[in-house]
Amino acid sequence: AQSVTQLDSQVPVFEEAPVELRCNYSSSVSVYLFWYVQYPNQGLQLLLKYLSGSTLVKGINGFEAEFNKSQTSFHLRKPSVHISDTAEYFCAAAAQGGSEKLVFGKGTKLTVNP
Amino acid sequence: DAGVIQSPRHEVTEMGQEVTLRCKPISGHDYLFWYRQTMMRGLELLIYFNNNVPIDDSGMPEDRFSAKMPNASFSTLKIQPSEPRDSAVYFCASRPGQGGYNEQFFGPGTRLTVL
Numbered sequence: 001a002q003s004v005t006q007l008d009s010q011v012p013v014f015e016e017a018p019v020e021l022r023c024n025y026s027s028s029v030s031v032y033l034f035w036y037v038q039y040p041n042q043g044l045q046l047l048l049k050y051l052s053g054s055t056l057v058k059g060i061n062g063f064e065a066e067f068n069k070s071q072t073s074f075h076l077r078k079p080s081v082h083i084s085d086t087a088e089y090f091c092a093a094a095a096q097g098g099s100e101k102l103v104f105g106k107g108t109k110l111t112v113n114p
Numbered sequence: 115d116a117g118v119i120q121s122p123r124h125e126v127t128e129m130g131q132e133v134t135l136r137c138k139p140i141s142g143h144d145y146l147f148w149y150r151q152t153m154m155r156g157l158e159l160l161i162y163f164n165n166n167v168p169i170d171d172s173g174m175p176e177d178r179f180s181a182k183m184p185n186a187s188f189s190t191l192k193i194q195p196s197e198p199r200d201s202a203v204y205f206c207a208s209r210p211g212q213g214g215y216n217e218q219f220f221g222p223g224t225r226l227t228v229l
Contacts, residue, residue: 041222046218049215096215099169100162104157106156
């Protein structure tokens with residue numbers, strides 16, 4: 001079984017500052033990895049995904065993430081955040097060749113302050 | 115495409131009442147998932163279907179919960195009888211079945227409050 005840990009429940013930053021949201025996973029098999037964003041009162045929207053190949057993955061809205069197999073991490077980064085990036089961010093994992101289940105972390109609430 | 119559609123968006127009911135949540139997946143998607151989101155437990159998968167057949171319902175909390183998918187364009191999640199601890203946001207998601215591992219597309223959710 002997989003598990004996903006998001007190390008920070010809340011991350012406050014100022015506008016135009018860089019941000020990193022941390023995600024670590026645990027799995028006995030290879031995994032696919034995802035970051036989703038949830039704006040207030042909305043469903044989850046995919047930001048980016050790692051399936052295979054290049055370990056640096058670029059997503060929408062200027063976000064990127066790097067898969068690090070040795071550290072079992074998939075941290076999300078953005079070099080300069082905007083007020084509109086304020087949302088909750090979820091890291092998720094799924095076993096390759098396994099069931100269709102996505103296992104989600106508890107989420108990180110990103111608050112961008114002016 | 116309109117995306118995944120859920121109804122109602124908000125539901126307030128009293129303990130002991132039956133609650134039915136509805137979902138229309140994106141046309142052509144083979145998989146449908148029901149999730150529950152709470153502050154305490156985060157986002158939990160309750161059940162998922164492939165081609166209208168329930169594949170894994172191990173996340174369904176107890177016998178009070180049931181889910182059906184009578185056809186490719188409609189699914190329901192029913193709670194009978196409802197309890198205050200069932201208060202949560204319930205999400206439906208769908209995804210296509212062909213090729214690789216595709217993203218899940220989420221609906222806007224139904225916020226359920228059981229008094």
